[in-house]
Amino acid sequence: MRSYWARRAAGAVLVLLLVIAANFFLFRIMPGDAVSSIVDPRFSPEAKERMRELFGLDLPLHSQFFIYVRRMLTFDFGLSFLSQRPVWDEIRSRIPNTIALLGSALLLSSVIGTWLGVHAARKRGGFVEKLVLISGSVSFSFPSFFVQLVLLLLFAYTFPVFPLRGTVSIPMPQGTLNLVLDYIMHMVLPAGSLVLLGFGSWAIYVRNLMVKTLGKDFILLARAKGLSEERILWNHAFRSALPPVLTIFLLALPGIVSGAVITETVFSLHGVGKFLLDSILGHDYPAAGAAFYILGLLTIFSNLVADAAYSIADPRIRVGRRAER
């Protein structure tokens, strides 16, 4: 068991190094740099050359690479080309909004989805199951930006219940409670739309797991023992279906960042997803590289934690079999 974890950790480090290298070269082969996309007749070629020096873009590639690796490992991401502020500061200022958005969306959609899924499995052919099956397919089939734009237009303009943009009203409301309420009002549409788009997939996944579990021998045994249906459902069946649900939850963490890119664009939120988009479009390598690096860390970390969670929650299952779900 210990050697397994050692192997896993070594693997994680290897992946991390791969991510760093891929990052560096990915952004190196991208055409142009921040300086070459400055087009301003008031900037002479000499002034641009001076700018390249400042960003270290005039150094040979290999020295740039070593500087890069060292910086990544020490979390010193340098200055953003676009803003000339430390990249880490830029990212840090955006993390709270993204966590609030994605965290609440993921939590709500997984809780609602799980609850619906369990109930769908209990009564096959019932209303809840139909709802789950239909909402699962439908919410998966709509382009997220389309749904979000329509919601924005409907509930922020036609029926102006919610604000159009951002996370605070202007001028800012006074008092902590009002501030929090204001923040929540601003988050309802973005996070709500993500829940709307996401809960169906959860529900279907949990329902399928539960259907499988409810057909297993130990459930039959529990039924034979005369335990109440409610208890069988939650204490026996759901408990045994919990590890894969947890795993999926953890593995979904990095993936939902994709959702943040579009959501933050539509609702003008100051978050990491929009930052990622801007840095890529603006060829801001230090910023995009750092954002990717953090995503990579998040991926590796959630994979490791998922493994750990799986083995802790269900020790019967040999670690590493997760892949065969």
Add this chain to the structure above:
Amino acid sequence: MFRTKVILAAFAAMAIISGAAGAGVFDLSAISGPKASDLYMVIYRDPDSQILALQKGELDVLGDITRPVDVERLSENPDVTLSISRGFHLFFMGFNLRQEPWNDMTLRQAASMAVPSRQIVRDIFSGYSEPLSAYLPPASPYYEPDVKVWEYSPEGARKLLKDAGWKWSADGILIPPGKNAPLKPFRLLSPTAQVAPTTAEVSERIAGALKEIGIPVSVEPLDFSMMMKRLDSHDFDLFVMAWSLSRDPDSLFAFFHSSMDVRGGYNIQGLHDDSLDKVLEELRFAPDRATAENAARRSQKMLSELAPWIPVYSRYMVTAVRKGWNGVISTEKTSADNMWTLINMEPASGGRRPVMWCLSDEPRSLNPLGTGSAYDWQVLGLIYDSLIAIDPETLDDTPWLADSWKVETAGEGSGRHTRLIFNLREGIRWHDGNPFSSKDVKATLEFLKKNEIPRYFDSVRDIEKIEAPDAKTLIVTMKNISYWHLHNIGGSPVFPAHILENVKNWETWQPASEPHPSQKGLTMLVGTGPFIFREYRPGEYVHFVRNDSFRLPGRD
């Protein structure tokens, strides 16, 4: 040809219309302020949210409205006043003059005649742009209307080519004179920028028009950086691009002088013309305004014959202001979203309320030494003043921190150089209460020069010495002769010497988040401007309060 006079009349008519609505005060001496208590520059990046917010009343001023559908919608909105002005935008197609067949002037002229700029403007911008045949934006004081105009006429283009010995193949492709093979297909590089969804469309129209006269062109949409790389390595046939220029015609030198055909230079098309070079040098190193004007006019005439570009259109600047504000200032050449409006506008109902001003992108660093971003400067421009301001109506120089100035040519023979003498205004104070003096200007220019800061590099590199003989006099001696030194030095923002001396590293300086050492509520963003910076909440807004001690020139 484009009935320039009529259009000018149109803008004059507009001024009257907005005057009726309580705005349109053009006499600068009648401006006073600032009158609004607070200013919020609210960040709305999405054009849809901008329009919706304006309609909901969450925004008071929205500049740079580009989509015709929005203009039409807002023009029907009784709560909004629109104003239009000619901008400094210029969209063109460039040829690669380094290679055949584009080194042939006749072909370029014929191509210019083939592009229906006027129809493009109608169909793509619903008329809210100006078709161009010039190499400077028409709003420029140096614009020369009397040039060779390649009026749209495909038949004329064909005739021109035929007379020059061009022939057409069986399938209608041009054959260069003295050759047998028809032209090979060309690529028109077109950036796929988010900001201008219309560019792809315009490029397609141009390519289609060129095909009409037998030039086989297809559009290649490219990421902007990718395109710049191709242009930098001269790996292109044709390209489209847009510039946002300033009032000075100095840009002509940057675009067309042969010395600018270097890596990172803007003579992208590779124009080398000795006689034009001469005139452009006269323009860049003109000792006075008259010489500059003369050279600017001559170079425009020469350019229209050489046809190194096909100028296509220039966008009008459309600005919307909510009704209920008096004192909005807009002219034919300056759209309503300007500093003068900000200073002068006040609620029609009396009293004071904050102005909500749209900022269409994040001000990313708010470091006046490092940033070149236009959005940063929308914010910083209200905090920092320069010696000279630009008159919104004539675009001429007008007093600001300096009361008056002189441009002299001093020295002998090859050592002749420009000397600028500024008389500064008295009684001006920095936001933190310290008095402003010539020492501040001297310290600013010296700081910019010593650190070779890219943004100011070109403005200050020719400074020989800076003298401040007394608190209200500043003498800047340049190394060479150029009238533009006045605008470069006089237009540069002035920073307080007592703050500059504490800047350790200008690249990473973050004045917006460093609190002021002695004044509570202030940051290190201390200027002399009409508004005092309070707070920047990333992704949300920038908050200013009115500078009570601000005085406009002439009312010290």
Add this chain to the structure above:
Amino acid sequence: MKSMPRWSFAAFLFILAAGLFGPLLFANGPQSTVAKPFAPPAWMGGEAPPPLSASLSPEQPSLSIDWKWTAPENISIRGTVLFDDSPANASLVWKTPDGKTFILGSFSGSGEWSVDIDARDVAFKTDLGVAPFQSALGLLFPSQGNIRISIEGTSPSSGSLDVTVPGGKWGLLGTDQRGRDVLSLFIAGIRVSLLVGIAATLLASLLGLSIGLASGYLGGVIDSLIMRAVDVLLSIPVLPILMVIVGIWGKGLWQLILILGLFSWMGTARTVRSLALTLRETGYVENLRSIGASPFYILYRHLLPEVLPVLLATISLGVPGAILAEAGLSFLGLSDPRVISWGRMLHEAHGFGAFTAGAWWLILPPGLGISIICLVFLDMGRAIEEMADPRLLKGGRR
């Protein structure tokens, strides 16, 4: 799940047919302008005018139009006329039903007179005395009744002036920001969505199939390495990576298909692998191996046929992902602007202000189109899954 005949197969065939043959129904192709920009559908356009065109010529020096609609969005008068005499003052005169006259242009001298009038020109508006933002058409078409356009002063000897009024409403689904027929664009978009969806998923499935088979059949270190890679790739957010790669490779349709294919094989690989694992353990494969059959033969002859139906299901289930990814990238502006796809339509609708203009006919068709096509493929996938292997039904993959 359901025993009733699947609606999705019929729907798929219909969509396929529409994608293949639909564009043939439109004579002019989707790029041509048919009416004013953002024209509503004909059935809700109300009093808006239909498209009109007429000519002024020597035979017909004046036109009389019986106007029965609201003012149009635009009018253009274009062409060249020749005069034999040298008119002192020839003019183009517009007379409204309420008796007002406007001189739209005048000419003196000799030879040919080129007219190029468009009501959208700011100069034209100000000539008539309206502000640049107001439409001059309200003046020219103040009410219903008889409108007269004529060349006064003299009459031309040859040539003609074409008077064109764009329609104020159009077809089943109106027009977009360029005045193009939305229905025609919508149908042209089916092809691209189908192509991207199917080609990318096909590529992904082939990749997934080979990797999955190799992994499952070979086992050991290769298997665990591949599965580890699958885990990592599955949890990495794909959209940002796609954004970067599109930036490097360019925005062509085929590049997009290739990229989408390269980043979506993991699910298939995993499914195929577990199937291959199960099959490997079955008796007959063991037997084959013991009699010395080559791994390739076993893979090809015995494993592949077993896996194929499942593969078909994964393809069908994978198509929506690819279509949605294309739409997402298009929305962010990362697709080829020359290719009409539904995602591109939504991107342009958004970029040109259809949402604020309330032009639902530009937004709903591509948006709903994407979701319907995705639903069809999802349902088909499930159906194939069930048919192929009822045991999988409870396995619960989406």
